[in-house]
Amino acid sequence: MFKKILIANRGEIACRVIKTASRLGIATVAVYSDADRDALHVKIADEAVHIGPAPSSQSYIVIDRIIEAIRQTGADAVHPGYGFLSENAKFAEALEKEGVAFIGPPVGAIEAMGDKITSKKLAAEARVNTVPGHMDLIADADEAVKISSSIGYPVMIKASAGGGGKGMRIAWNDAEAREGFQSSKNEAKSSFGDDRIFIEKFVTQPRHIEIQVLGDKHGNTIYLGERECSIQRRNQKVVEEAPSPFLDEATRKAMGEQAVALSKAVGYHSAGTVEFIVDGERNFYFLEMNTRLQVEHPVTELITGIDLVEEMIRVAAGEKLQIAQDDVTLDGWAIESRLYAEDPYRNFLPSIGRLTRYRPPEEGTQDNGTVIRNDTGVFEGGEISMYYDPMIAKLCAWGQTREDAVRAMSGALDDFEVEGIGHNLPFLSAVMEHPRFKAGRLTTAFIAEEWPEGFAGVTPDDGEARTLAAVAAFVNLRTQKRNVLISGTLANHPRHVGRDWVVKLNGSGEFAVNVRDEGGKTQVAFVDDDSSLAVASDWLPGRSHAHFTVGGRRIGVKVQPANSGWRLRWRGIDAKAHVRSPRVAELTRLMPEKLPPDTSKMLLCPMPGVVTAIAVAAGDEVQEGQALATVEAMKMENVLRAERRGVVKSVAVEPGSSLAVDELIMEFE
Incomplete structure (x- = not known):
């Protein structure tokens, strides 16, 4: 077994690897950039080595810097996590030359599966179902449009070296194919240093289901069930689960066997994932193979009881798998x-x-x-x-x-x-x-x-609104009683807390309520329908979160003072609640509503980032949907478009400018 493992990564995956290595009694080494000097993975590792400036291109993905950290610490193995160098064959080769174990698959498997074009061809040869598409390299946007038209829209434009949703666009027509090709190339070059692009048919009504595989260096390969990863935003997974609610046992077995066949075809060992697109009829098509640990690996660990990081370490140390396919159960x-x-x-x-x-x-x-x-x-x-x-x-x-x-x-x-x-x-x-x-x-x-116009929060139904109104009434009563207690100690004429209040929830109306403490609980009676809810909680003024039992239901609510009211957050609902006396509520209804400033003639930066392109100039007439500027943030390109026709009055920034949220980019006449 290894004595010291260097984790060539950062963030939660570095912490995850450190946790298992420590449990196995293996010393750990963290690497960090300028931006991560005080990061958690640096704090919990046994040793830490600085490897360069904040940009990953100058630190985390610079092979020579990682090799120097290995030499400096005497690490005898490296776990790459995911992203960065995890699927970089040159990195694996460099470790091999250094005599250091790579806790991952062999170089040949990384090369074969890391190139999406080559992997499609190998999958077809291994009799794995594949999606129709153009697997050769594409020279320019004109060729991308021509190929897309021949395949038939919609198509998926993808980076050959891609992953994690980067360098990926869906095109429904020629214009989107042209623009998507260039954006994919830019993102691919920025994220992976490889801007090769290919195109395949986009399967409509698709489900993204992947098979976890695990193999050793002795020819043993098994699959550990599937993960459903269909809840995605911009091709980036958001929610994953295991098993899939869609697969039957026959489809699970067929997908698992094909995943194992592909793994064996490239001599794979370690943990890996074979991703499939599955249509509504449970037809499945090979998408790609990730020759690394996946972000969503914990759900597989939770239903199988297998620590995948531990298995990767043991396989890299030359041990045989201790489990066979028949031993795998999904619990x-x-x-x-x-x-x-x-x-x-x-x-x-x-x-x-x-x-x-x-x-x-x-x-x-x-x-x-x-x-x-x-x-x-x-x-x-x-x-x-x-x-x-x-x-x-x-x-x-x-x-x-x-x-x-x-x-x-x-x-x-x-x-x-x-x-x-x-x-x-x-x-x-x-x-x-x-x-x-x-x-x-x-x-x-x-x-x-489900959110075609974007997510604007959850609007509570009547029952949810009354639940939050009851919480607000409870919070108000506790606050008022605390204030009375304080005032009573400071004056000879303490005030009393009334029972009648009006709770206004922004966007959900008003509720006249009668509030009183009774039998260890607070009874909130709604005047409009004579209903009531009993509320109990350990909440005290100053607490930002508490559990409330409302009408017998226990819920967790975030409570925050906000402009003479309360901000209540629960189940995706973000409600502003004001609890007023009946007279104050009556007067408040007469107050004019304060309107936000008019920014309709401005293009403001929607996120902190760097301007990579300005597509128009002062005096240009623009059309609805036309690209105006591109801002890169957290390794993703974001194209900002015109909301309506207009004429550009002025441009306030230039490519290379670093912008904060809501900073002005351009104005319109």
């Missing part, structure tokens, strides 16, 4: 939600800044038998940088059934506190509560179909 259901530093209310644009509050839910087995796991690489007070992937954490929930797992995930998301940056917690909660998700009716177009 229960697991779901993973990817918590990203991105604002779902602004079309999921990246967000950077300091985590002023970071409180994950409690991990481990819960009272109801479900299990919560949170893989993370950040901490409260840490900073989310613009230089790397925006992932904050991977929250996982396990239950005996899918319904149990979904319910556990919803509760865990409610209990997860993140402040200081934009994040997608409310969106993840909305997915868990969506009837279509609960029914397992998924496709990779789920997000686009």
